[in-house]
Amino acid sequence: MSLNFYRRVAFGLSPNEKPDKDPLNWAINQLDTIPDLLWPGTIPTEKDLRKKYGEWVYGDREVLRKKFKNDKHAYRKAKDELRIKTGERYFELNEHAIRHFQTKYSKQPVFERFWLFWGNHFAISEKDFLAEFSTGPYQREIIRPNMVKTFEDMVQSVTTSWCMIHHLDNSESFGPNSKKGMEWGETINENHARELLELHTVSPNAGYTQEDVIQLAYIMTGWAHKWDRKNLETGDIWFDQEMHQKGDKIVLGVKYKNDAKRELAKVIHDLATHPICIKFVSTKLCRHFITDEPTDEMINPVLEAWNKSDGNLIEIHKAVITQAYKYNENTHKFHPPEIWLMQLSRMFDLNIPLSFEKMNYTFKSKPNNRQRQLSWILREIGHSPYRAKQPNGWSDLEVDWVSPELLLRRFWFASVELPMLVKSGNRSHGFILSCLKNNFEDHENMASLIDNLKFGTSDYDLGQKYGVICNLPGVLKI
Amino acid sequence: MNCTRRNFLIGGSTTLFLSGYFPKISFASMQKKNLIIISLRGGMDGLTAIPVIGDKRLKKLRKKLILEDVLNLNSDFGLHPKLEIFHKLWQKNQAAFVHATNIPYTGRSHFDGQNLMETGAHIPYKEKTGWLGRGLLASNIIGKGLAISLPMPLLLRGVPQNNNFFPSPDFVETKLIDQIYNEFKGEHNELIKSTLDTIRQRPLSMQIATDSDDRKKLALEAAKQLKDQSGPRVAVFDLDGFDTHAAQGGVDGAHADELEEVNKIVTILHENLGQAFDNTLILTLTEFGRTIKQNGGYGTEHGYGSAILMAGGLLKKSQVYTDWPGLKKKELFEGRDLNSTIDSRAVYNSAMSICFNQDPEFLRKEVFWGDELPDLSQELFKI
Numbered sequence: 001m002s003l004n005f006y007r008r009v010a011f012g013l014s015p016n017e018k019p020d021k022d023p024l025n026w027a028i029n030q031l032d033t034i035p036d037l038l039w040p041g042t043i044p045t046e047k048d049l050r051k052k053y054g055e056w057v058y059g060d061r062e063v064l065r066k067k068f069k070n071d072k073h074a075y076r077k078a079k080d081e082l083r084i085k086t087g088e089r090y091f092e093l094n095e096h097a098i099r100h101f102q103t104k105y106s107k108q109p110v111f112e113r114f115w116l117f118w119g120n121h122f123a124i125s126e127k128d129f130l131a132e133f134s135t136g137p138y139q140r141e142i143i144r145p146n147m148v149k150t151f152e153d154m155v156q157s158v159t160t161s162w163c164m165i166h167h168l169d170n171s172e173s174f175g176p177n178s179k180k181g182m183e184w185g186e187t188i189n190e191n192h193a194r195e196l197l198e199l200h201t202v203s204p205n206a207g208y209t210q211e212d213v214i215q216l217a218y219i220m221t222g223w224a225h226k227w228d229r230k231n232l233e234t235g236d237i238w239f240d241q242e243m244h245q246k247g248d249k250i251v252l253g254v255k256y257k258n259d260a261k262r263e264l265a266k267v268i269h270d271l272a273t274h275p276i277c278i279k280f281v282s283t284k285l286c287r288h289f290i291t292d293e294p295t296d297e298m299i300n301p302v303l304e305a306w307n308k309s310d311g312n313l314i315e316i317h318k319a320v321i322t323q324a325y326k327y328n329e330n331t332h333k334f335h336p337p338e339i340w341l342m343q344l345s346r347m348f349d350l351n352i353p354l355s356f357e358k359m360n361y362t363f364k365s366k367p368n369n370r371q372r373q374l375s376w377i378l379r380e381i382g383h384s385p386y387r388a389k390q391p392n393g394w395s396d397l398e399v400d401w402v403s404p405e406l407l408l409r410r411f412w413f414a415s416v417e418l419p420m421l422v423k424s425g426n427r428s429h430g431f432i433l434s435c436l437k438n439n440f441e442d443h444e445n446m447a448s449l450i451d452n453l454k455f456g457t458s459d460y461d462l463g464q465k466y467g468v469i470c471n472l473p474g475v476l477k478i
Numbered sequence: 479m480n481c482t483r484r485n486f487l488i489g490g491s492t493t494l495f496l497s498g499y500f501p502k503i504s505f506a507s508m509q510k511k512n513l514i515i516i517s518l519r520g521g522m523d524g525l526t527a528i529p530v531i532g533d534k535r536l537k538k539l540r541k542k543l544i545l546e547d548v549l550n551l552n553s554d555f556g557l558h559p560k561l562e563i564f565h566k567l568w569q570k571n572q573a574a575f576v577h578a579t580n581i582p583y584t585g586r587s588h589f590d591g592q593n594l595m596e597t598g599a600h601i602p603y604k605e606k607t608g609w610l611g612r613g614l615l616a617s618n619i620i621g622k623g624l625a626i627s628l629p630m631p632l633l634l635r636g637v638p639q640n641n642n643f644f645p646s647p648d649f650v651e652t653k654l655i656d657q658i659y660n661e662f663k664g665e666h667n668e669l670i671k672s673t674l675d676t677i678r679q680r681p682l683s684m685q686i687a688t689d690s691d692d693r694k695k696l697a698l699e700a701a702k703q704l705k706d707q708s709g710p711r712v713a714v715f716d717l718d719g720f721d722t723h724a725a726q727g728g729v730d731g732a733h734a735d736e737l738e739e740v741n742k743i744v745t746i747l748h749e750n751l752g753q754a755f756d757n758t759l760i761l762t763l764t765e766f767g768r769t770i771k772q773n774g775g776y777g778t779e780h781g782y783g784s785a786i787l788m789a790g791g792l793l794k795k796s797q798v799y800t801d802w803p804g805l806k807k808k809e810l811f812e813g814r815d816l817n818s819t820i821d822s823r824a825v826y827n828s829a830m831s832i833c834f835n836q837d838p839e840f841l842r843k844e845v846f847w848g849d850e851l852p853d854l855s856q857e858l859f860k861i
Contacts, residue, residue: 061723065723065725065773065777068725069542069725069776069777070542070725070776071725072725072727072730072731072732072735075725125589126589127589169587169590189585190601191590191602191603194601194603194604195603198603332666334670380646380647382628382629389629389632390593390603390632391603392603392606398669398670399638399669400630402669402670402673403630403640403641403642403673404641404642404643404673404676404677404680405628405642405643405644405645405646406628406642407670407673407674407677408645408646408650408677409628409646411650411654411655411658412646412647412648412649412650413646415650415651415654416646416647416648416650449657449661464654467650467651467654467658468654468657468658471658472658472661473661473662473663473664473667473670476670477666477667477670
């Protein structure tokens with residue numbers, strides 16, 4: 001088995017890890033339990049961060065805008081101070097650190113790859129201040145605990161999470177015949193219903209119509225955040241009967257009797273167990289771990305595992321890994337920038353993320369450059385994980401990641417920035433060679449490309465070496 | 479004065495529905511024509527950029543946002559003083575404006591609105607490609623899109639092989655690129671290899687460029703590329719910050735700062751395109767306009783109708799092209815926003831037809847699902 005399997009399903013092997021005698025079992029055994037988050041620094045709860053979100057929007061919208069209405073300079077200054085006080089510039093940095101610490105040190109890196117997958121399948125794209133305060137805890141508290149349950153459980157949790165409801169505007173969706181809908185002349189907002197169908201479950205392959213979207217939106221009306229003058233839109237999610245569309249609904253030919261808050265769980269059950277949903281999500285899983293255009297032959301065993309286990313994610317994950325193992329030798333997969341960075345960090349033991357002591361934040365001044373470094377790198381290589389531009393998340397296709405500038409950004413990172421992330425004990429040529437040997441069959445050939453620089457240990461020399469090594473065909477792509 | 483509806487509509491509404499137009503293949507159409515779109519994210523306030531002169535109602539509703547030293551366009555409309563390049567070009571028939579226009583979206587969400595301004599569709603997130611990308615594809619113009627941003631903007635998606643330019647904080651040595659290039663063999667690496675070809679063929683100025691924070695440099699490089707007869711035919715710029723809920727101000731407010739950025743880009747493009755400016759169209763794009771009334775923070779809220787700022791030698795003449803809806807309460811959209819009387823997609827469709835030498839009727843079907851978009855090319859552009 002090629003060593004690239006460790007990058008296909010995880011992040012490669014760190015200098016103190018050795019290839020396993022049975023790589024398939026090594027991988028499969030990582031999927032039964034949820035590994036603890038290893039980050040020794042602060043891991044705030046979703047609820048705490050939502051409170052901060054509230055302080056920030058209230059402070060800006062209700063206080064500062066009114067106070068400094070005549071003075072854009074004073075307004076900007078006061079706003080910057082509020083950013084510092086509420087952590088508006090800090091929490092996302094901390095979330096990136098938590099995430100990258102996990103993928104770097106986890107004893108179950110294969111599990112972590114699935115964590116990234118699901119977080120992106122149920123993506124929260126860039127909207128309002130979600131990336132600043134909410135997307136990180138959503139990944140930790142909504143996505144992660146559901147990874148040992150069923151797919152349906154995950155859809156239920158995601159759909160009623162504050163983060164997704166805010167992201168897709170369900171709090172602004174009123175049943176036109178509901179009490180509030182009639183009083184205020186409001187109607188549905190279809191966003192969340194459409195994405196639940198299109199992106200999260202059955203996909204357009206199910207052939208749903210605009211009427212199906214509307215009917216599902218009716219079912220979803222009432223699932224909204226609580227609102228009050230002080231917390232604004234950051235209240236807990238509840239079911240507001242006064243927003244809910246009365247009457248029976250029909251989605252994809254199935255009738256849902258007027259049953260208030262219980263309608264949603266029923267329709268999610270049907271969507272999450274729909275054969276087309278199973279096919280759609282299985283294909284995405286195979287695309288992520290095997291190749292951009294997986295064949296039916298690759299996907300079918302995953303479908304079988306799904307059906308046999310009634311959508312148990314542990315069994316589904318194991319089937320995906322088994323297929324990834326089976327097809328490892330003759331398929332190729334291009335990895336998006338963030339996974340590439342995580343792999344380099346693990347394989348070459350790079351100095352990211354920053355230590356938790358140095359990440360410590362006092363809410364008294366702007367986060368410093370070192371604290372911002374990882375997030376800055378992610379942005380510069382074009383893959384800030386919680387800032388996808390659209391609710392369909394980041395693409396998993398090579399064609400979307402190979403543009404002139406996006407490739408150049410990787411060359412830049414490896415040749416200019418990476419040397420500054422090499423730990424002081426790891427600057428020798430021998431260290432690079434041993435990492436290569438640990439991760440690539442082709443290591444001798446790779447080593448020959450940097451052989452002329454074997455005595456160089458300056459940042460510039462390291463840049464010359466890593467610049468080439470990290471961007472070779474067998475590294476950008478497995 | 480208080481402008482009333484239909485004062486400015488050129489030729490009356492029937493001409494809006496002219497159809498059956500086919501461009502003649504002439505020498506002019508052999509020349510490469512450039513289409514440049516500047517996205518103004520956050521909701522550009524058309525009434526700040528192109529204020530109505532002497533409207534009492536507007537004055538009353540925007541006491542703290544009143545503009546002084548407005549540049550004169552005609553008896554009815556002025557121009558924000560920070561948009562001086564447009565004023566300069568106006569004198570030469572190279573600047574024009576479409577007013578009271580927007581995409582057909584009234585929902586007031588930035589994210590949905592920006593999605594729709596790029597896809598050109600009616601339902602947010604439903605379409606995964608941009609109208610410009612589809613227009614290029616339908617016109618069989620491949621590999622001629624240049625995005626001045628790191629991610630490929632949705633607007634340009636839908637056509638393969640676009641280039642993008644948004645240099646990293648430091649440049650990459652050519653010898654490194656060459657060395658990597660030499661290693662890329664094998665069929666499954668075709669895409670990477672051809673992209674590396676594009677990188678290697680870049681002019682030196684692009685290769686050694688750094689610092690994407692400097693919009694001037696980016697615009698300068700874009701101008702150089704567009705000027706090249708074999709270079710890109712389409713460029714997309716992205717600006718944000720138009721969402722001025724507070725301290726929007728007048729001549730020097732927060733909105734003015736953003737207009738100044740637009741002015742900067744257009745100035746650089748104009749200066750550096752040289753002769754090619756004659757064969758260029760620059761158009762702005764935004765998700766919505768802003769409320770007529772100032773809010774409690776002396777800013778404005780999300781609205782509906784906005785304006786399109788246009789520059790370039792392919793414009794027919796200097797004009798404020800509008801079917802003015804008026805600013806009386808009953809004339810406003812939902813009693814609060816400037817209405818939109820022109821589907822802005824009609825302007826973009828017509829602009830593509832001019833720049834891509836394509837029948838607007840064909841583009842309307844290929845790009846905008848046959849939506850009823852009048853051909854405005856005769857009114858707005860040189861044919």
